[in-house]
Amino acid sequence: xxxxxxxxxxxxxxxxxxxxxxxxxxxxxxxxxxxxxxxxxxxxxxxxxxxxxxxxxxxxxxxxxxxxxxxxxxxxxxxxxxxxxxxxxxxxxxxxxxxxxxxxxxxxxxxxxxxxxxxxxxxxx
Numbered sequence: 424x425x426x427x428x429x430x431x432x433x434x435x436x437x438x439x440x441x442x443x444x445x446x447x448x449x450x451x452x453x454x455x456x457x458x459x460x461x462x463x464x465x466x467x468x469x470x471x472x473x474x475x476x477x478x479x480x481x482x483x484x485x486x487x488x489x490x491x492x493x494x495x496x497x498x499x500x501x502x503x504x505x506x507x508x509x510x511x512x513x514x515x516x517x518x519x520x521x522x523x524x525x526x527x528x529x530x531x532x533x534x535x536x537x538x539x540x541x542x543x544x545x546x547x548x
Contacts, residue, residue, distance in 0.1 A: 424463065424464050424465075424466065425461060425462070425463065425464070426440055426441075426451075426462065426464060429464045429468060429469070429472075432469050433468075433469055433472045433473065433476075435472060435476070440464075440472070442485075443472070443475060443485075446485050446486075446489050447489045447492060447493060448475055448485070448488055448489055448492055449464070449468055449471060449472065449475075451463060451464045451465075452465075475488060481516060482515075482516060482519060483512060487512065490508075491505070491508060491509075494508075
């Protein structure tokens with residue numbers, strides 16, 4: 424499929440798709456017709472781009488995704504501990520979630536305190 428169809432099916436812009444391709448997250452192949460400069464994108468990229476989008480939303484950087492993709496695509500003989508890499512990313516996301524939960528609790532406590540107001544604002548009973 425061409426980039427326009429891929430963009431329509433994924434909801435991504437052509438620029439985003441080109442950006443991901445430039446950084447090695449996805450690949451296209453030259454069109455079978457040698458007289459044009461079109462690129463063909465395989466059907467599997469629809470699902471792969473959805474996964475990339477979810478990973479990006481979860482905080483995984485393009486560099487980390489490129490590294491992971493690069494190592495997964497290479498032969499098993501190359502030294503790369505994918506499990507350790509993923510464990511570190513899981514730990515990183517877990518820490519981010521914990522920080523966000525603490526901040527949310529702070530915001531909720533602050534809102535509750537504002538609803539009660541300072542002692543001088545309260546009516547005498």
